[in-house]
Amino acid sequence: MIRDIIVISNGLPLFTKHYSSSKNFFTDKDELILISGFLSALNSFSDQFEDLGNIRELKLSNTDLRLSFLKDGSIPNLIFLASFDNKSNSTDVEKFLINISKAFHKKYNNDELRKWDGKMEDFESFEQEVNHYIKEEVNTRGENFKSRILNLVDVVEKTNTNEMQADNNPKLDEKKPKYNYYVPSLKISGNINPKHYLTGKDSIEVFHEIDGTRSIEIIAKNINLSPQSVYNTCKNLIKLGFVSFQIPTTH
Structure with a gap:
């Protein structure tokens, strides 16, 4: 199942949501800015070497969790990320992130992102769209x-x-x-x-x-x-x- 959703803009967490009763690791607020900066830096690193391609997925060795990345092509430094366990299929999670990305652009325009001052409260309403696609993902898995x-x-x-x-x-x-x-x-x-x-x-x-x-x-x-x-x-x-x-x- 999908555990966490994070939207990162310019290395900062813009939106985050935890969907599991397990420990809230990726969206722990004390570590969130550090994690967001690290994940953003990873994607920036891959951009420096075009032959390597983009980072699409990471596997964490000490857990059953994986991270799926979707870098937005229309807005620089905008990344959609999902953590998920082995009950979910990588392809399904990729499709989920694509839907999340489309819903995000439908709800917010580029000016709102450019003028964003770092307050996550500005994008809290995006939770409704994310919840909709989370339910779809659960139904599909079932x-x-x-x-x-x-x-x-x-x-x-x-x-x-x-x-x-x-x-x-x-x-x-x-x-x-x-x-x-x-x-x-x-x-x-x-x-x-x-x-x-x-x-x-x-x-x-x-x-x-x-x-x-x-x-x-x-x-x-x-x-x-x-x-x-x-x-x-x-x-x-x-x-x-x-x-x-x-x-x-x-x-």
């Missing part, structure tokens, strides 16, 4: 995640269907498999609607039966499936990060 999950579920459930069909005539065994006693537990909120991510009827029924106390065998009896089918479904839910197993030490 849709991309959902799409990846659905594609994975489709592959997983096709495999599961084949295994379940092969299980229609199971061989009888006097000793029950150990997995009959495994107890699946949800790793995600039980309030999540599995229909958003699961398409198979059996998978959804198994998901609803998981409460952290029922074993594979009990779930199978409750929904009239074989223990092996329930076990296979749970293994697929584990691959999706939805479920984990509690395995009894003895049985």
